[in-house]
Amino acid sequence: MDHPPGGKGLRSCPAQMTILATLVVLGVLIFVHELGHFWAARSVGVRVERFSIGLGPRVYGFQRGDTEYVISAIPLGGYVKMAGMDDEVMEKIEGGKAPPHGSQADEAYPAAPAAPATLPGPESPRDSTGDFDSKPVWARVWVISAGVIMNFLFAFVAYTAVAGLWGSAEPDTLRVGDVRTELLAPGTSALSDVPIGAELTGIGARTPAHWGEVREALLDLPAGPVEIRFAAGAAAATGPQAGAVEITIPEDRADRIRVAQALEYWIDPVVGGIEPGTPASRAGLRTGDRILEVDGEAVERWFPFTRMIQDRPERASILLVERDGERLELEITPGSAQGEDPFTGEIRTIGRIGVLPEPPPTAWARLGPADAVVFGARQTWGITVFIVEFLGQLVTGQASPRNLGSIVTIGEISGQAAAAGLPEFLSFMALLSINLAILNLLPIPVLDGGHLVFLGLEAVRGRPVSVEQRMRWSQVGFVVLIGIMVLALGNDFMRLFGL
Known part of the structure; x- marks a missing residue:
């Protein structure tokens, strides 16, 4: 994880900070995800009966309008209980359960007291206009998708805020590590004469302070001749001790990008x-x-x-x-x-x-508001593509399942990111938010993605998947999800014990 100037990057921190940071990370991301479901449900007239952060026994809650707002004991999930959505199915999808009133479960999971009301008699028809299942498919797709959308939006806002307030993280070095000659465009071959290990001191009229400004100069300077100056000293692995080369910055943007990629910064073999x-x-x-x-x-x-x-x-x-x-x-x-x-x-x-x-080490390059927004969008997209590609590699066997981490890994990195500083902490939360969004889109029946599959089948067939079929597939999905969690937890324990 990168750190601002003067910081020390990710480092160990007290157990209390790790626990607090983990609770903050999980609490915020679960809240953001469930808030998406909640707002979307309200926007299409679905009545929300319970909004819970956490699972298991109720720790604190209050009633406002039709909705009970709850904080539960286990901070590993959350759920939005919507009217007309089968309790058992909702339990599988969101990880929570609203037990029927009058059951023994009410004592272990008590509801917050509600205002006195006249209960309908056995013959009184129930108003189903606010039921989830009474809404058209498009509305239910919107409600189910909104949690994931909020997670992506949170990541974008967090990355944009980091870029706008602190800047973008850039390698804090000017030392040349390699020149990839196969990428050099016509007129730029003289870059290969820059000694490996040299320190770049100037590009045209610019004096870069870190590698991000080297890349920026190669991408933004006007097309035409430009001088690349360097001072090698004892650091140079090859070539003269100091000097300059002249290249011609190409007109074509694609050629400029290749030239910027050809010049790579030094990384020690550590x-x-x-x-x-x-x-x-x-x-x-x-x-x-x-x-x-x-x-x-x-x-x-x-x-x-x-x-x-x-x-x-x-x-x-x-x-x-x-x-x-x-x-x-x-x-x-x-x-x-x-x-x-x-x-x-x-x-x-x-x-x-x-x-x-x-x-x-990392330097932070200041960005204006517009550039910060662009950075936030690119970072969110880039991380999304990276995670999707990694999941594909898991399926094809190109990546080891031992790379999966559990709540132990999340807690460990949360504490390290919190100790490193606020930009690192926000960046980690953004990364984890994208992870949560993508994992929720997997077509596993207990997740949002599985529920979207059910809604897709309903749209194609013209009738909903039966509750019995949903329950059957939800049980299979629940077993799969538990298996993944056990595997991830096992990986963490093997790592902790050096196995």
Whole structure:
């Protein structure tokens, strides 16, 4: 997680802060999701009987109008109980239950006292105009979809607020890590003469302060000749100690983007993250390990290390790493996968070991209101695409199920993000909100996505799916969901115990 200047990024924090941060994250996101259902239901005339944050026994509540507002004991979900929606089905969809009055369950889950009213007799017809099931399909789709829509909207607003108040997070470095010559447009080949390890000092009339401004200059400067200045000093791995090269900024926007992508910032060959169940995990690599050699070939920065691994699918290799001042040799066999080579673009079998680099320090680039809105939209879309692609990789076996995390992971990262600062905390909440939205759209009957499938079938067939069928599929979906939760919880416990 990135941090503002002077911060220290994600770090451990007291247990009290972790618990409080977790409750805030879950409480806010559940409230936002259920508020979407609530507002949508009210907008189409559906009567809402209960709005609950949390599951299980009622801790606090009050009655206002037709709706009972409740805070329940277990902060792992919430629900909106709508009139005319079968209680059992609603329990499966939202994770809550409104027990019938007069049952023993009333004692364990008491309703807030309501104003005295004259109860209808056995022969009195019940007014069903406010029932969920009495509304047309489009209205019910709107009600069910609104929770997910609110989660996406919350993420967009949070990312926009972070960008507007603090800025966008950019690598706080000017050191050149690589020049991808295959991406250079005509007139820009001189960029390959910039020494690896050099510090960029100027691009035309601009003096960049961080890598975001390097990228911005290459994208925004007028087309034509421009001088790229650098000061290498002792940091340079190759080439002269200082100097300049001249390139021609292309007219075409696509060519400009390729040039900006060709110039990459320096990343030290230090492990910043390890995916569980991967070759890196099995080989004994740890976060903080510095990669020194691969099969006797020296490693100075992250990009060459990535290339070495990609060129060694299913080939046993020896890594020399530095850990706590000591040098260790680890044997590792990269896995293999068909994919696009990120350096050449060709589809081939590439090696993967499941590691991420330790990112450089972060600088915050100020953005104006319009740019902040654009940033919020792009960030929300980019994270959405990333999560959807990850779910696809889970289905196809390209990603390990051990990457799934439970409430334990959420709590751990919530505490770390809270300790890092408000922008990190808001950014994490936005990320988790998108996760919640996408997971709720999965076609599992206990989730919003499953209910949308039922409504789609009703629209096609012209009649609703029977309560019996919904209950049957809801039970299957409930088992699937519990299985996923147990798997995620098991992953966290294995990670905590180093398994």
